[in-house]
Amino acid sequence: MLSRIAESLFWIGRYVERADDTARLLDVHLQILLEDPWAEEDLACRSLLSVMDRPAPSDDTAVGRRAVLDVLAYDRFSPSSIAGSLVAARENARRAREVISTELWECLNSTWNQLPAHLRPARPHDYFTWVRERAAVVGGIIDATISRDDTWAFMVLGRSIERADMTARLLTTRALAGSGGPGWTTLLRSCGAHEAFLRTYKGTASDERAAGFLLLDRLFPRSIVFALNQADACLSALEPVADRAIVDDARRHIGLVRTNLEYRPLIDVLDALPTEMEQVQRACAAASDAVRGRYFPSALTTTWVGENL
Template sequence: MLSRIAEALFWIGRYVERADGTARILDVHLQLLLEDPWVDEDTACRALLAVMGTTADVDAVLSRDDVVRLLALDRDNPASIAHSIAAARENARRAREIISTDLWETLNESNAAMPRRIASQRTHPFFRWVRDRSALVFGVVDSSTSRDEAWHFFVLGRSIERADMTARLLATRSLTDAGGPSWTTLLRSCGAYEAHLRSHRAIPTAASAVEFLLIGRRFPRSVLASILQAEESLRGIDPAGASGVPDPAHRVLGRLRSELEYRPIDDTVRTLSESMEEVQVGMSLASDAIKERYFPSIAMPVWIGEAL
Protein backbone atom coordinates (compact mmCIF):
# COMPACT_ATOMS: atom_id res chain seq x y z
CA MET A 1 0.00 0.00 0.00
CA LEU A 2 1.25 3.51 -0.84
CA SER A 3 2.22 5.49 2.24
CA ARG A 4 -0.01 8.42 1.21
CA ILE A 5 -3.04 6.11 1.08
CA ALA A 6 -2.17 4.55 4.44
CA GLU A 7 -1.72 7.99 5.97
CA ALA A 8 -5.07 9.18 4.59
CA LEU A 9 -6.87 6.16 6.07
CA PHE A 10 -5.11 6.63 9.41
CA TRP A 11 -6.26 10.26 9.58
CA ILE A 12 -9.81 9.51 8.47
CA GLY A 13 -10.10 7.25 11.52
CA ARG A 14 -8.57 9.88 13.79
CA TYR A 15 -10.59 12.83 12.54
CA VAL A 16 -13.95 11.06 12.66
CA GLU A 17 -13.23 9.85 16.18
CA ARG A 18 -12.08 13.34 17.16
CA ALA A 19 -15.36 14.85 15.95
CA ASP A 20 -17.31 12.24 17.89
CA GLY A 21 -15.30 12.64 21.09
CA THR A 22 -15.39 16.45 20.97
CA ALA A 23 -19.17 16.38 20.52
CA ARG A 24 -19.55 14.12 23.58
CA ILE A 25 -17.34 16.30 25.79
CA LEU A 26 -19.02 19.54 24.72
CA ASP A 27 -22.50 18.11 25.16
CA VAL A 28 -21.77 17.17 28.78
CA HIS A 29 -20.11 20.42 29.83
CA LEU A 30 -22.33 22.89 28.02
CA GLN A 31 -25.35 21.22 29.58
CA LEU A 32 -23.66 21.56 32.97
CA LEU A 33 -23.21 25.30 32.44
CA LEU A 34 -26.93 25.62 31.74
CA GLU A 35 -28.05 23.61 34.76
CA ASP A 36 -25.62 24.86 37.45
CA PRO A 37 -25.87 28.63 38.12
CA TRP A 38 -22.99 28.48 40.62
CA VAL A 39 -20.36 27.54 38.05
CA ASP A 40 -18.21 30.47 36.94
CA GLU A 41 -18.77 30.38 33.19
CA ASP A 42 -15.53 32.08 32.15
CA THR A 43 -13.34 29.84 34.33
CA ALA A 44 -15.13 26.67 33.26
CA CYS A 45 -14.91 27.60 29.57
CA ARG A 46 -11.19 28.37 29.79
CA ALA A 47 -10.49 25.10 31.60
CA LEU A 48 -12.45 23.16 28.98
CA LEU A 49 -10.58 24.87 26.13
CA ALA A 50 -7.27 24.06 27.84
CA VAL A 51 -8.17 20.37 28.10
CA MET A 52 -9.06 20.36 24.40
CA GLY A 53 -5.78 22.04 23.47
CA THR A 54 -7.26 25.39 22.44
CA THR A 55 -6.34 28.86 23.69
CA ALA A 56 -8.48 32.00 23.88
CA ASP A 57 -7.99 35.72 24.33
CA VAL A 58 -6.89 36.33 27.93
CA ASP A 59 -8.70 39.68 28.12
CA ALA A 60 -12.09 38.48 26.86
CA VAL A 61 -14.80 36.98 29.06
CA LEU A 62 -15.71 33.62 27.59
CA SER A 63 -19.21 32.19 27.36
CA ARG A 64 -20.65 28.88 26.18
CA ASP A 65 -21.29 30.47 22.77
CA ASP A 66 -17.55 31.15 22.44
CA VAL A 67 -16.80 27.50 23.26
CA VAL A 68 -19.27 26.34 20.61
CA ARG A 69 -17.71 28.67 18.07
CA LEU A 70 -14.13 27.58 18.82
CA LEU A 71 -14.60 23.84 19.36
CA ALA A 72 -17.56 23.12 17.09
CA LEU A 73 -17.77 25.59 14.21
CA ASP A 74 -14.30 27.10 13.69
CA ARG A 75 -13.01 25.47 10.51
CA ASP A 76 -9.49 26.82 11.16
CA ASN A 77 -9.16 25.23 14.61
CA PRO A 78 -7.70 21.68 14.35
CA ALA A 79 -9.54 20.71 17.54
CA SER A 80 -12.99 21.69 16.26
CA ILE A 81 -15.72 19.40 14.97
CA ALA A 82 -16.06 21.32 11.68
CA HIS A 83 -12.32 21.06 10.96
CA SER A 84 -12.29 17.34 11.80
CA ILE A 85 -15.18 16.54 9.48
CA ALA A 86 -13.68 18.61 6.65
CA ALA A 87 -10.25 17.02 7.15
CA ALA A 88 -11.74 13.51 7.16
CA ARG A 89 -13.49 14.29 3.87
CA GLU A 90 -10.28 15.68 2.34
CA ASN A 91 -8.32 12.56 3.34
CA ALA A 92 -11.10 10.43 1.88
CA ARG A 93 -10.65 12.31 -1.41
CA ARG A 94 -6.94 11.45 -1.36
CA ALA A 95 -7.73 7.76 -0.81
CA ARG A 96 -10.72 7.68 -3.17
CA GLU A 97 -9.39 4.69 -5.12
CA ILE A 98 -9.25 2.58 -1.94
CA ILE A 99 -12.31 3.51 0.13
CA SER A 100 -15.85 2.40 -0.68
CA THR A 101 -18.39 4.62 -2.40
CA ASP A 102 -20.60 4.45 0.69
CA LEU A 103 -17.83 5.82 2.90
CA TRP A 104 -17.04 8.62 0.46
CA GLU A 105 -20.68 9.65 0.19
CA THR A 106 -21.15 9.55 3.97
CA LEU A 107 -18.16 11.82 4.61
CA ASN A 108 -19.08 14.10 1.70
CA GLU A 109 -22.66 14.51 2.94
CA SER A 110 -21.50 15.15 6.51
CA ASN A 111 -19.12 17.89 5.38
CA ALA A 112 -21.77 19.49 3.15
CA ALA A 113 -24.36 19.49 5.96
CA MET A 114 -22.00 21.01 8.55
CA PRO A 115 -23.70 24.25 9.75
CA ARG A 116 -21.99 27.63 9.96
CA ARG A 117 -24.00 28.76 12.98
CA ILE A 118 -25.94 26.99 15.74
CA ALA A 119 -28.66 28.56 17.90
CA SER A 120 -28.08 28.14 21.64
CA GLN A 121 -31.13 25.89 22.01
CA ARG A 122 -29.97 23.67 19.13
CA THR A 123 -26.57 22.61 20.46
CA HIS A 124 -27.72 19.26 21.87
CA PRO A 125 -29.41 18.15 18.60
CA PHE A 126 -26.26 19.21 16.74
CA PHE A 127 -24.00 17.12 18.98
CA ARG A 128 -26.38 14.18 18.56
CA TRP A 129 -26.14 14.64 14.78
CA VAL A 130 -22.33 14.57 14.94
CA ARG A 131 -22.39 11.37 16.99
CA ASP A 132 -24.88 9.77 14.58
CA ARG A 133 -22.78 10.69 11.54
CA SER A 134 -19.62 9.35 13.20
CA ALA A 135 -21.40 6.09 14.06
CA LEU A 136 -22.56 5.87 10.44
CA VAL A 137 -18.98 6.23 9.18
CA PHE A 138 -17.72 3.52 11.53
CA GLY A 139 -20.62 1.25 10.58
CA VAL A 140 -19.97 1.72 6.85
CA VAL A 141 -16.28 0.92 7.32
CA ASP A 142 -17.06 -2.16 9.42
CA SER A 143 -19.47 -3.52 6.82
CA SER A 144 -17.67 -2.63 3.59
CA THR A 145 -13.91 -2.89 4.22
CA SER A 146 -11.86 -6.05 3.92
CA ARG A 147 -9.72 -6.80 6.98
CA ASP A 148 -6.51 -5.91 5.18
CA GLU A 149 -3.92 -3.16 5.62
CA ALA A 150 -6.47 -0.47 4.74
CA TRP A 151 -8.71 -1.64 7.58
CA HIS A 152 -5.83 -1.80 10.06
CA PHE A 153 -4.63 1.75 9.31
CA PHE A 154 -8.15 3.12 9.73
CA VAL A 155 -8.68 1.25 13.02
CA LEU A 156 -5.20 2.23 14.22
CA GLY A 157 -6.00 5.92 13.77
CA ARG A 158 -9.40 5.53 15.40
CA SER A 159 -7.93 3.66 18.38
CA ILE A 160 -5.17 6.20 19.01
CA GLU A 161 -7.68 9.07 18.91
CA ARG A 162 -10.27 7.21 21.00
CA ALA A 163 -7.79 6.59 23.83
CA ASP A 164 -6.82 10.28 23.73
CA MET A 165 -10.44 11.52 23.74
CA THR A 166 -11.48 9.20 26.59
CA ALA A 167 -8.52 10.51 28.61
CA ARG A 168 -9.63 14.07 27.89
CA LEU A 169 -13.18 13.21 28.94
CA LEU A 170 -11.93 11.85 32.27
CA ALA A 171 -9.69 14.89 32.72
CA THR A 172 -12.68 17.22 32.44
CA ARG A 173 -14.18 15.66 35.60
CA SER A 174 -11.89 17.75 37.80
CA LEU A 175 -12.29 21.05 35.90
CA THR A 176 -14.77 22.62 38.30
CA ASP A 177 -14.29 20.40 41.36
CA ALA A 178 -17.63 19.79 43.08
CA GLY A 179 -19.47 21.53 40.25
CA GLY A 180 -18.20 19.09 37.65
CA PRO A 181 -20.36 16.53 35.91
CA SER A 182 -21.26 13.45 37.92
CA TRP A 183 -19.72 10.10 37.11
CA THR A 184 -23.12 8.94 35.91
CA THR A 185 -23.23 11.84 33.44
CA LEU A 186 -19.74 11.10 32.16
CA LEU A 187 -20.54 7.42 31.71
CA ARG A 188 -23.74 8.27 29.85
CA SER A 189 -21.88 10.65 27.56
CA CYS A 190 -19.84 7.81 26.09
CA GLY A 191 -22.57 5.17 26.23
CA ALA A 192 -20.98 3.36 29.16
CA TYR A 193 -23.59 3.76 31.90
CA GLU A 194 -25.62 0.61 31.23
CA ALA A 195 -22.46 -1.40 30.55
CA HIS A 196 -21.04 -0.19 33.88
CA LEU A 197 -24.21 -1.24 35.72
CA ARG A 198 -24.06 -4.71 34.19
CA SER A 199 -20.41 -5.03 35.11
CA HIS A 200 -20.44 -3.62 38.65
CA ARG A 201 -24.15 -3.94 39.59
CA ALA A 202 -23.93 -0.72 41.60
CA ILE A 203 -24.24 3.04 41.25
CA PRO A 204 -21.01 4.48 39.80
CA THR A 205 -18.37 5.74 42.19
CA ALA A 206 -15.19 7.61 41.33
CA ALA A 207 -13.10 4.43 41.55
CA SER A 208 -15.49 2.21 39.59
CA ALA A 209 -16.12 4.78 36.83
CA VAL A 210 -12.43 5.57 36.36
CA GLU A 211 -11.57 1.88 36.40
CA PHE A 212 -14.27 1.10 33.82
CA LEU A 213 -13.33 3.91 31.41
CA LEU A 214 -9.61 3.47 31.91
CA ILE A 215 -8.88 -0.27 32.10
CA GLY A 216 -12.17 -1.96 31.22
CA ARG A 217 -11.05 -4.58 28.68
CA ARG A 218 -14.57 -5.39 27.49
CA PHE A 219 -15.74 -1.82 26.92
CA PRO A 220 -14.52 -0.64 23.48
CA ARG A 221 -14.21 3.03 24.45
CA SER A 222 -11.95 2.45 27.42
CA VAL A 223 -8.35 3.63 27.17
CA LEU A 224 -6.96 0.12 27.67
CA ALA A 225 -9.27 -1.47 25.07
CA SER A 226 -8.25 1.22 22.58
CA ILE A 227 -4.55 0.61 23.24
CA LEU A 228 -5.03 -3.15 22.83
CA GLN A 229 -6.85 -2.56 19.53
CA ALA A 230 -4.04 -0.28 18.35
CA GLU A 231 -1.46 -2.95 19.19
CA GLU A 232 -3.49 -5.56 17.32
CA SER A 233 -3.68 -3.30 14.27
CA LEU A 234 0.08 -2.74 14.36
CA ARG A 235 0.58 -6.51 14.36
CA GLY A 236 -1.85 -6.79 11.45
CA ILE A 237 0.12 -4.22 9.46
CA ASP A 238 3.50 -5.81 10.21
CA PRO A 239 3.00 -9.47 11.21
CA ALA A 240 6.75 -10.15 11.11
CA GLY A 241 7.33 -7.54 13.78
CA ALA A 242 5.22 -9.48 16.29
CA SER A 243 8.03 -12.03 16.88
CA GLY A 244 10.96 -9.66 16.43
CA VAL A 245 12.16 -6.49 18.09
CA PRO A 246 9.18 -4.20 18.79
CA ASP A 247 9.09 -0.92 16.91
CA PRO A 248 8.91 2.43 18.81
CA ALA A 249 5.11 2.62 18.54
CA HIS A 250 4.76 -0.85 20.06
CA ARG A 251 7.12 0.08 22.88
CA VAL A 252 5.24 3.29 23.70
CA LEU A 253 1.85 1.56 23.70
CA GLY A 254 3.15 -1.43 25.67
CA ARG A 255 4.72 0.73 28.37
CA LEU A 256 1.56 2.83 28.72
CA ARG A 257 -0.63 -0.29 28.84
CA SER A 258 1.49 -1.79 31.63
CA GLU A 259 1.37 1.41 33.67
CA LEU A 260 -2.42 1.60 33.36
CA GLU A 261 -3.01 -2.06 34.21
CA TYR A 262 -0.76 -2.31 37.26
CA ARG A 263 -1.09 1.11 38.88
CA PRO A 264 -3.53 1.05 41.84
CA ILE A 265 -6.79 2.63 40.77
CA ASP A 266 -6.95 4.76 43.95
CA ASP A 267 -3.65 6.39 42.97
CA THR A 268 -5.05 7.16 39.52
CA VAL A 269 -8.20 8.73 40.99
CA ARG A 270 -6.16 10.94 43.34
CA THR A 271 -4.01 12.22 40.48
CA LEU A 272 -6.60 11.93 37.71
CA SER A 273 -5.67 15.08 35.80
CA GLU A 274 -1.94 14.24 35.78
CA SER A 275 -2.59 10.59 34.88
CA MET A 276 -4.79 11.54 31.94
CA GLU A 277 -2.16 14.00 30.73
CA GLU A 278 0.32 11.11 30.72
CA VAL A 279 -2.08 9.12 28.54
CA GLN A 280 -2.41 12.02 26.10
CA VAL A 281 1.37 12.40 25.91
CA GLY A 282 1.71 8.65 25.33
CA MET A 283 -0.81 8.74 22.49
CA SER A 284 1.02 11.67 20.92
CA LEU A 285 4.33 9.80 21.10
CA ALA A 286 2.76 6.68 19.61
CA SER A 287 1.24 8.73 16.78
CA ASP A 288 4.62 10.34 16.05
CA ALA A 289 6.29 6.92 15.99
CA ILE A 290 3.66 5.57 13.59
CA LYS A 291 4.05 8.57 11.27
CA GLU A 292 7.84 8.20 11.27
CA ARG A 293 7.64 4.46 10.57
CA TYR A 294 4.88 4.35 7.95
CA PHE A 295 4.39 7.90 6.61
CA PRO A 296 7.88 9.27 5.97
CA SER A 297 8.08 12.84 4.67
CA ILE A 298 10.03 12.55 1.47
CA ALA A 299 10.71 15.71 -0.45
CA MET A 300 9.43 15.57 -4.02
CA PRO A 301 12.15 15.94 -6.67
CA VAL A 302 12.31 19.30 -8.41
CA TRP A 303 13.47 19.37 -12.01
CA ILE A 304 15.97 22.16 -12.66
CA GLY A 305 16.93 21.19 -16.16
CA GLU A 306 18.49 18.36 -18.08
CA ALA A 307 22.17 17.59 -17.65
CA LEU A 308 24.16 17.65 -20.90
Protein backbone atom coordinates in the same frame (compact mmCIF):
# COMPACT_ATOMS: atom_id res chain seq x y z
CA MET B 1 -0.19 0.72 -0.41
CA LEU B 2 1.11 4.22 -1.17
CA SER B 3 2.12 6.16 1.92
CA ARG B 4 -0.14 9.10 1.01
CA ILE B 5 -3.14 6.76 0.83
CA ALA B 6 -2.23 5.14 4.15
CA GLU B 7 -1.89 8.57 5.75
CA SER B 8 -5.32 9.65 4.50
CA LEU B 9 -6.89 6.46 5.88
CA PHE B 10 -5.21 7.02 9.26
CA TRP B 11 -6.55 10.57 9.46
CA ILE B 12 -10.06 9.60 8.38
CA GLY B 13 -10.21 7.45 11.50
CA ARG B 14 -8.76 10.18 13.70
CA TYR B 15 -10.87 13.07 12.42
CA VAL B 16 -14.21 11.25 12.60
CA GLU B 17 -13.42 10.08 16.14
CA ARG B 18 -12.30 13.59 17.10
CA ALA B 19 -15.59 15.09 15.92
CA ASP B 20 -17.57 12.43 17.81
CA ASP B 21 -15.66 12.75 21.09
CA THR B 22 -15.50 16.55 21.02
CA ALA B 23 -19.28 16.63 20.56
CA ARG B 24 -19.72 14.34 23.56
CA LEU B 25 -17.37 16.41 25.72
CA LEU B 26 -18.97 19.74 24.82
CA ASP B 27 -22.48 18.38 25.28
CA VAL B 28 -21.68 17.30 28.84
CA HIS B 29 -20.05 20.53 29.91
CA LEU B 30 -22.54 22.91 28.32
CA GLN B 31 -25.34 20.96 29.98
CA ILE B 32 -23.63 21.44 33.37
CA LEU B 33 -23.34 25.20 32.74
CA LEU B 34 -27.03 25.39 31.89
CA GLU B 35 -28.16 23.39 34.91
CA ASP B 36 -25.88 24.93 37.56
CA PRO B 37 -26.57 28.66 38.07
CA TRP B 38 -23.58 28.92 40.44
CA ALA B 39 -21.03 27.53 37.98
CA GLU B 40 -18.15 29.89 37.17
CA GLU B 41 -18.60 29.99 33.40
CA ASP B 42 -15.38 31.84 32.63
CA LEU B 43 -13.23 29.43 34.68
CA ALA B 44 -15.01 26.35 33.31
CA CYS B 45 -14.62 27.52 29.70
CA ARG B 46 -10.95 28.37 30.15
CA SER B 47 -10.31 24.95 31.68
CA LEU B 48 -12.07 23.29 28.76
CA LEU B 49 -10.01 25.22 26.20
CA SER B 50 -6.84 24.32 28.10
CA VAL B 51 -7.69 20.60 28.15
CA MET B 52 -8.35 20.74 24.40
CA ASP B 53 -5.00 22.50 23.80
CA ARG B 54 -6.60 25.67 22.49
CA PRO B 55 -5.34 29.10 23.58
CA ALA B 56 -7.69 31.13 25.76
CA PRO B 57 -8.15 34.90 25.46
CA SER B 58 -6.34 37.25 27.82
CA ASP B 59 -7.39 37.37 31.47
CA ASP B 60 -9.25 40.66 31.04
CA THR B 61 -11.57 39.08 28.44
CA ALA B 62 -14.51 37.01 29.66
CA VAL B 63 -14.82 33.57 28.05
CA GLY B 64 -18.33 32.17 27.71
CA ARG B 65 -19.99 29.20 26.11
CA ARG B 66 -20.48 31.07 22.83
CA ALA B 67 -16.72 31.57 22.46
CA VAL B 68 -16.08 27.90 23.28
CA LEU B 69 -18.61 26.79 20.67
CA ASP B 70 -17.08 29.07 18.05
CA VAL B 71 -13.63 27.58 18.68
CA LEU B 72 -14.40 23.91 19.36
CA ALA B 73 -17.65 23.28 17.48
CA TYR B 74 -18.28 25.57 14.52
CA ASP B 75 -14.84 26.57 13.14
CA ARG B 76 -14.65 24.88 9.72
CA PHE B 77 -11.01 25.86 9.20
CA SER B 78 -9.55 24.28 12.36
CA PRO B 79 -9.07 20.49 12.32
CA SER B 80 -9.37 20.44 16.11
CA SER B 81 -12.99 21.61 16.03
CA ILE B 82 -15.99 19.44 15.22
CA ALA B 83 -16.81 21.11 11.90
CA GLY B 84 -13.15 21.29 10.88
CA SER B 85 -12.68 17.59 11.67
CA LEU B 86 -15.62 16.60 9.48
CA VAL B 87 -14.31 18.75 6.63
CA ALA B 88 -10.83 17.24 7.00
CA ALA B 89 -12.22 13.69 7.13
CA ARG B 90 -14.07 14.26 3.85
CA GLU B 91 -10.95 15.72 2.21
CA ASN B 92 -8.86 12.72 3.25
CA ALA B 93 -11.59 10.39 1.96
CA ARG B 94 -11.41 12.18 -1.40
CA ARG B 95 -7.66 11.53 -1.53
CA ALA B 96 -8.13 7.85 -0.69
CA ARG B 97 -11.17 7.40 -2.92
CA GLU B 98 -9.71 4.43 -4.82
CA VAL B 99 -9.37 2.22 -1.72
CA ILE B 100 -12.39 3.08 0.44
CA SER B 101 -15.89 1.73 -0.20
CA THR B 102 -18.49 3.72 -2.11
CA GLU B 103 -20.76 3.67 0.95
CA LEU B 104 -18.06 5.25 3.13
CA TRP B 105 -17.31 7.97 0.58
CA GLU B 106 -21.00 8.79 0.13
CA CYS B 107 -21.50 8.95 3.90
CA LEU B 108 -18.60 11.34 4.48
CA ASN B 109 -19.49 13.44 1.45
CA SER B 110 -23.16 13.75 2.45
CA THR B 111 -22.08 14.68 5.99
CA TRP B 112 -19.91 17.45 4.51
CA ASN B 113 -22.81 18.64 2.35
CA GLN B 114 -25.22 18.68 5.30
CA LEU B 115 -22.82 20.44 7.67
CA PRO B 116 -23.73 24.09 6.82
CA ALA B 117 -27.40 23.40 7.55
CA HIS B 118 -26.58 22.10 11.05
CA LEU B 119 -24.11 24.78 12.14
CA ARG B 120 -25.19 27.20 14.89
CA PRO B 121 -28.61 25.75 15.73
CA ALA B 122 -30.84 27.24 18.41
CA ARG B 123 -29.95 24.29 20.66
CA PRO B 124 -26.30 23.14 20.44
CA HIS B 125 -27.43 19.74 21.74
CA ASP B 126 -29.15 19.13 18.38
CA TYR B 127 -25.86 19.73 16.58
CA PHE B 128 -23.97 17.41 18.90
CA THR B 129 -26.59 14.69 18.45
CA TRP B 130 -26.34 14.95 14.67
CA VAL B 131 -22.52 14.73 14.82
CA ARG B 132 -22.65 11.62 17.03
CA GLU B 133 -25.16 9.97 14.70
CA ARG B 134 -23.05 10.67 11.61
CA ALA B 135 -19.91 9.38 13.33
CA ALA B 136 -21.77 6.21 14.31
CA VAL B 137 -22.85 5.70 10.69
CA VAL B 138 -19.25 6.15 9.50
CA GLY B 139 -17.98 3.67 12.10
CA GLY B 140 -20.61 1.13 11.14
CA ILE B 141 -19.80 1.43 7.44
CA ILE B 142 -16.07 1.03 8.13
CA ASP B 143 -16.67 -2.14 10.11
CA ALA B 144 -19.24 -3.53 7.66
CA THR B 145 -17.77 -2.77 4.23
CA ILE B 146 -13.96 -2.69 4.58
CA SER B 147 -11.91 -5.87 4.30
CA ARG B 148 -9.70 -6.55 7.32
CA ASP B 149 -6.57 -5.60 5.42
CA ASP B 150 -4.23 -2.61 5.64
CA THR B 151 -7.05 -0.22 4.67
CA TRP B 152 -9.09 -1.20 7.71
CA ALA B 153 -6.04 -1.38 9.97
CA PHE B 154 -4.91 2.19 9.24
CA MET B 155 -8.40 3.64 9.79
CA VAL B 156 -9.00 1.74 13.03
CA LEU B 157 -5.48 2.57 14.22
CA GLY B 158 -6.21 6.27 13.81
CA ARG B 159 -9.60 5.89 15.46
CA SER B 160 -8.15 3.99 18.43
CA ILE B 161 -5.32 6.44 19.12
CA GLU B 162 -7.72 9.38 18.93
CA ARG B 163 -10.27 7.64 21.16
CA ALA B 164 -7.72 6.93 23.89
CA ASP B 165 -6.53 10.54 23.72
CA MET B 166 -10.03 12.04 23.84
CA THR B 167 -11.23 9.78 26.66
CA ALA B 168 -8.18 10.91 28.63
CA ARG B 169 -9.16 14.53 27.98
CA LEU B 170 -12.72 13.83 29.13
CA LEU B 171 -11.46 12.35 32.40
CA THR B 172 -9.08 15.28 32.83
CA THR B 173 -11.92 17.80 32.63
CA ARG B 174 -13.76 15.84 35.33
CA ALA B 175 -10.72 15.82 37.59
CA LEU B 176 -9.97 19.53 37.11
CA ALA B 177 -13.58 20.65 37.62
CA GLY B 178 -13.86 18.90 40.99
CA SER B 179 -17.25 18.90 42.68
CA GLY B 180 -18.56 21.55 40.28
CA GLY B 181 -17.98 19.39 37.22
CA PRO B 182 -20.06 16.61 35.70
CA GLY B 183 -20.65 13.52 37.82
CA TRP B 184 -19.36 10.12 36.86
CA THR B 185 -22.85 9.00 35.84
CA THR B 186 -23.03 11.93 33.43
CA LEU B 187 -19.64 11.03 31.97
CA LEU B 188 -20.68 7.41 31.55
CA ARG B 189 -23.82 8.48 29.71
CA SER B 190 -21.82 10.80 27.45
CA CYS B 191 -19.67 7.83 26.38
CA GLY B 192 -22.67 5.54 25.95
CA ALA B 193 -21.24 3.49 28.81
CA HIS B 194 -23.87 3.78 31.53
CA GLU B 195 -25.88 0.66 30.72
CA ALA B 196 -22.73 -1.41 30.11
CA PHE B 197 -21.35 -0.18 33.44
CA LEU B 198 -24.53 -1.14 35.32
CA ARG B 199 -24.55 -4.61 33.74
CA THR B 200 -20.90 -5.12 34.62
CA TYR B 201 -21.28 -4.14 38.28
CA LYS B 202 -24.90 -5.30 38.74
CA GLY B 203 -26.06 -1.84 39.74
CA THR B 204 -23.56 -1.36 42.58
CA ALA B 205 -22.24 1.91 41.24
CA SER B 206 -19.53 4.06 42.79
CA ASP B 207 -17.32 6.87 41.56
CA GLU B 208 -14.21 4.69 41.81
CA ARG B 209 -15.78 1.89 39.77
CA ALA B 210 -17.08 4.34 37.17
CA ALA B 211 -13.62 5.85 36.74
CA GLY B 212 -12.07 2.40 36.55
CA PHE B 213 -14.60 1.36 33.91
CA LEU B 214 -13.64 4.22 31.58
CA LEU B 215 -9.96 3.69 32.28
CA LEU B 216 -9.42 -0.05 32.41
CA ASP B 217 -12.35 -2.12 31.16
CA ARG B 218 -11.02 -4.56 28.55
CA LEU B 219 -14.41 -5.17 26.91
CA PHE B 220 -15.96 -1.70 26.59
CA PRO B 221 -14.77 -0.09 23.31
CA ARG B 222 -14.50 3.46 24.65
CA SER B 223 -12.27 2.67 27.63
CA ILE B 224 -8.67 3.81 27.38
CA VAL B 225 -7.21 0.33 27.80
CA PHE B 226 -9.51 -1.15 25.13
CA ALA B 227 -8.56 1.59 22.67
CA LEU B 228 -4.85 1.12 23.36
CA ASN B 229 -5.18 -2.65 22.93
CA GLN B 230 -6.98 -2.08 19.61
CA ALA B 231 -4.23 0.27 18.43
CA ASP B 232 -1.58 -2.29 19.37
CA ALA B 233 -3.45 -5.02 17.47
CA CYS B 234 -3.63 -2.82 14.36
CA LEU B 235 0.09 -2.08 14.53
CA SER B 236 0.79 -5.80 14.90
CA ALA B 237 -1.38 -6.56 11.85
CA LEU B 238 0.35 -3.89 9.76
CA GLU B 239 3.83 -5.16 10.54
CA PRO B 240 4.11 -8.55 12.32
CA VAL B 241 7.15 -8.81 14.56
CA ALA B 242 9.97 -10.52 12.67
CA ASP B 243 12.64 -10.00 15.32
CA ARG B 244 11.39 -11.07 18.73
CA ALA B 245 13.93 -8.83 20.45
CA ILE B 246 12.70 -5.62 18.79
CA VAL B 247 9.45 -3.67 19.28
CA ASP B 248 8.75 -0.65 17.09
CA ASP B 249 8.45 2.77 18.66
CA ALA B 250 4.68 3.17 18.28
CA ARG B 251 3.94 -0.13 20.03
CA ARG B 252 6.46 0.72 22.74
CA HIS B 253 4.76 4.03 23.58
CA ILE B 254 1.33 2.41 23.63
CA GLY B 255 2.47 -0.60 25.64
CA LEU B 256 4.26 1.44 28.30
CA VAL B 257 1.30 3.69 29.08
CA ARG B 258 -1.17 0.79 28.93
CA THR B 259 0.75 -1.37 31.39
CA ASN B 260 1.25 1.66 33.64
CA LEU B 261 -2.54 1.92 33.92
CA GLU B 262 -3.35 -1.78 34.07
CA TYR B 263 -0.87 -3.00 36.66
CA ARG B 264 -1.04 -0.21 39.22
CA PRO B 265 -3.64 0.05 41.98
CA LEU B 266 -6.60 2.02 40.67
CA ILE B 267 -6.57 4.34 43.67
CA ASP B 268 -3.01 5.43 42.82
CA VAL B 269 -4.09 6.34 39.30
CA LEU B 270 -7.14 8.26 40.53
CA ASP B 271 -5.14 10.21 43.11
CA ALA B 272 -3.06 11.73 40.29
CA LEU B 273 -5.63 11.53 37.50
CA PRO B 274 -4.71 14.73 35.57
CA THR B 275 -1.03 13.71 35.53
CA GLU B 276 -1.84 10.16 34.47
CA MET B 277 -4.14 11.34 31.69
CA GLU B 278 -1.49 13.77 30.49
CA GLN B 279 0.86 10.79 30.16
CA VAL B 280 -1.78 8.98 28.08
CA GLN B 281 -2.11 12.00 25.79
CA ARG B 282 1.67 12.27 25.40
CA ALA B 283 1.93 8.56 24.62
CA CYS B 284 -0.80 8.84 21.98
CA ALA B 285 0.98 11.84 20.41
CA ALA B 286 4.31 10.00 20.46
CA ALA B 287 2.73 6.89 18.94
CA SER B 288 1.11 9.00 16.22
CA ASP B 289 4.46 10.62 15.44
CA ALA B 290 6.09 7.19 15.31
CA VAL B 291 3.42 5.92 12.91
CA ARG B 292 3.93 8.99 10.74
CA GLY B 293 7.68 8.49 10.67
CA ARG B 294 7.39 4.78 9.89
CA TYR B 295 4.60 4.76 7.28
CA PHE B 296 4.20 8.37 6.02
CA PRO B 297 7.73 9.67 5.42
CA SER B 298 6.80 13.06 3.97
CA ALA B 299 10.29 14.49 4.48
CA LEU B 300 11.79 12.24 1.82
CA THR B 301 12.57 13.90 -1.48
CA THR B 302 13.32 12.33 -4.82
CA THR B 303 16.76 13.05 -6.26
CA TRP B 304 16.95 12.66 -10.02
CA VAL B 305 20.25 11.44 -11.46
CA GLY B 306 21.33 10.95 -15.02
CA GLU B 307 21.99 7.56 -16.52
CA ASN B 308 25.46 6.16 -16.31
CA LEU B 309 26.63 5.93 -19.92
